[in-house]
Amino acid sequence: MPSEATNEPFDAEVIVVGAGPVGLTTGCAMRHYGVDCLILEERTEVRAYSRANNLWARPQELLASIGLRDAIAERAYPVRLVNFFMNGTPTTPIQIDDVTSPHPQVLYSGQDVIETTLIETYEGRGGRMQRGGKVVAVA
Ligand SMILES: Cc1cc2nc3c(=O)[nH]c(=O)nc-3n(C[C@H](O)[C@H](O)[C@H](O)COP(=O)(O)OP(=O)(O)OC[C@H]3O[C@@H](n4cnc5c(N)ncnc54)[C@H](O)[C@@H]3O)c2cc1C
Structure with missing residues (x-):
């Protein structure tokens, strides 16, 4: 894959x-297994706002298997119960941690927080990232 700026190929196993979140998790997984990895991102900064908020049990189990779940949990709120209100009147709460899992509670956070945590972990594991360039072709 040549770099537009230098026309030199990038050197990385992956x-x-x-x-x-997907690219960063992939990068962290690569580094977890000792694979040399380079992430190319056109944005120069982490998005300053959230889009995804909730991590349910199954993704937490997958993240735990590559050593990522606890770092995210440290910056998230564990949620056991969801309360709904109808015209100001509370309705029956819904329990959401009744799933068989080592991590039954939902982790409530923000995509900006999750991305920042994943970047810190990725770079802490020796992953490389280059920002500010858009990938336009792969050869
Ligand atoms: C309003 C809104 C609310 C949402 N709420 C939730 C929620 O509550 N819970 C939930 O689980 N999900 C939610 N989502 C979905 C969640 O945000 C996405 O599923 C998640 O962001 C997908 O992650 P991703 O890494 O695949 O893609 P993205 O987050 O879109 O990341 C893709 C990255 O690739 C970069 N990129 C793309 N093309 C190139 C290129 N050619 N060269 C270099 N870089 C490139 C982009 O700049 C971007 O940073 C919401 C989404 C929106 C829009």
């Missing part, structure tokens, strides 16, 4: 395009 190149991931995009530093959203």
Whole structure:
């Protein structure tokens, strides 16, 4: 994959395009297994707002298997119960931690917080990231 700026190829075992939650998790997984990884991201900064908020039991189990779940949990609120109100009157609460899992509670956080945590972990594991360039072709 040549770099537009230098026309030199990038040197990495795996190149991931995009530093959203999926790309960053992939990068962290690569580093967890000792694979040399380079992430290319066109944004120069982490998004300053959230889009995804909730991590349910199954994704937490997957994240735990590559050593990511606890770092995210440290910056999240564990949720056991959801309360609904109808015209100001509370309705029956819904329990959401009644799932068989080592991590039954839902972790409530923000995508900006999750991305920042994943970047810190990825870089702490020796992952490389280059920002500010859009990938336009892969050869
Ligand atoms: C309003 C809104 C609310 C949402 N709420 C929730 C929620 O409550 N719970 C939930 O689970 N999900 C929610 N989502 C969905 C969640 O945000 C996405 O599923 C998640 O962001 C997908 O992650 P991703 O890494 O695949 O993509 P993205 O987060 O979109 O990341 C892709 C990255 O790739 C980069 N990129 C793309 N093309 C290139 C290129 N050619 N070269 C270099 N870089 C490139 C982009 O700049 C971006 O940073 C919501 C989404 C929106 C829009």
